[in-house]
Amino acid sequence: MSGPTVLAFETSCDETAVAVVQGTEILSNVLSSQVGLHARFGGVVPEVAARAHVESIRALTHKALADASVHPDDLDGVAATQGPGLIGALLVGFSYAKAMAWARQLPFIAIDHMEGHLFAPVLDDPTFAPPAVVVLASGGHSQIVLMRAWGEYEVLGQTIDDAAGEAFDKLARFMGLGYPGGPAIDDASEGGDPAAFEFPRALPDRRYDLSFSGLKTSVITFIRKHEAAGTLPPLADVAASLQEAIVDAIVIRTMNAVEDHGVTRIGAGGGVLANRRLRERLREEASTRGIDLYLPSPVLCTDNGAMIGAAGAYWLERGMYSDWSSQVDVNLKLGR
Numbered sequence: 314m315s316g317p318t319v320l321a322f323e324t325s326c327d328e329t330a331v332a333v334v335q336g337t338e339i340l341s342n343v344l345s346s347q348v349g350l351h352a353r354f355g356g357v358v359p360e361v362a363a364r365a366h367v368e369s370i371r372a373l374t375h376k377a378l379a380d381a382s383v384h385p386d387d388l389d390g391v392a393a394t395q396g397p398g399l400i401g402a403l404l405v406g407f408s409y410a411k412a413m414a415w416a417r418q419l420p421f422i423a424i425d426h427m428e429g430h431l432f433a434p435v436l437d438d439p440t441f442a443p444p445a446v447v448v449l450a451s452g453g454h455s456q457i458v459l460m461r462a463w464g465e466y467e468v469l470g471q472t473i474d475d476a477a478g479e480a481f482d483k484l485a486r487f488m489g490l491g492y493p494g495g496p497a498i499d500d501a502s503e504g505g506d507p508a509a510f511e512f513p514r515a516l517p518d519r520r521y522d523l524s525f526s527g528l529k530t531s532v533i534t535f536i537r538k539h540e541a542a543g544t545l546p547p548l549a550d551v552a553a554s555l556q557e558a559i560v561d562a563i564v565i566r567t568m569n570a571v572e573d574h575g576v577t578r579i580g581a582g583g584g585v586l587a588n589r590r591l592r593e594r595l596r597e598e599a600s601t602r603g604i605d606l607y608l609p610s611p612v613l614c615t616d617n618g619a620m621i622g623a624a625g626a627y628w629l630e631r632g633m634y635s636d637w638s639s640q641v642d643v644n645l646k647l648g649r
């Protein structure tokens with residue numbers, strides 16, 4: 314093991330996540346999910362999220378340090394997500410981390426949440442490095458990123474409307490499958506035929522951009538029509554077919570980026586990358602093309618503290634850290 318020992322916080326949305334890493338090695342990675350709190354609202358309620366972060370962050374910090382058998386005196390730095398995310402939620406982790414760093418006079422490293430996702434693959438496999446194409450798909454984002462070097466990122470394309478996870482969540486809600494919708498549709502698609510129904514793949518002439526709102530309307534219209542006629546097909550077939558449309562869109566854009574930029578590595582991150590069908594399709598396509606696919610384990614695809622820690626440790630090792638006046642930025646954009 315090598316690299317700085319960093320305590321890291323991620324509170325951009327609905328998970329309070331704290332980790333201790335040493336370089337790319339995870340010493341502890343703990344999390345308190347708020348899914349149960351938000352489920353009855355069918356989505357994340359920002360004020361509820363911020364309050365829950367406040368309630369759990371202290372105990373989680375103690376647990377992360379205890380699990381890692383690391384004393385605060387042994388830390389080399391403290392990292393936290395700066396944005397993008399929900400302002401109240403971000404402020405909890407960011408302020409807590411900065412205060413802790415200040416009190417111990419440790420370097421404080423503010424990390425872009427999306428850059429955190431770019432670092433996630435190194436936690437499973439430290440050989441992951443740019444140049445690479447990284448596909449990021451979560452409840453808030455869907456992007457195809459070209460990583461020329463660490464810190465040099467170009468967003469090649471992104472969704473022009475809903476994020477992929479948002480599409481899963483909205484459709485699952487409409488179908489009465491509960492929240493969060495991605496895992497619900499993933500489960501409901503089990504045994505279903507992905508080719509049973511041909512739902513639209515939007516923007517066929519765009520190499521990297523994505524769009525999911527047309528698909529959402531098409532699936533809702535399809536279900537309403539069949540419900541009214543009393544001819545609703547098996548749920549598994551509908552779920553597998555709509556999932557295939559989302560997966561197809563993501564896989565095609567990823568492979569376009571790989572071909573156009575001649576990279577030999579693909580990284581991935583974001584909650585949607587926990588989707589079993591997406592993982593299977595990416596593996597197939599990468600293997601056909603002889604591309605190395607770095608697909609983090611599902612717990613490292615969804616929001617976590619370790620990915621923020623890995624990014625923090627990388628920059629700290631190069632002497633780069635943030636000013637005490639740094640603030641959260643809900644509009645932080647990768648590559649700017």
Ligand code: KG4
Binds near residue numbers: 454477479
């Ligand atoms: O990265 P993440 O944990 O949080 C952010 O949005 O930043 O991603 C959460 C999203 C949700 O929209 C959820 O429905 C989706 O990831 N998701 C999935 C799966 N697991 C989580 N989508 C499809 N299939 C899954 N198995």
Ligand code: ZN
Binds near residue numbers: 426430451584
């Ligand atoms: Zn995320």
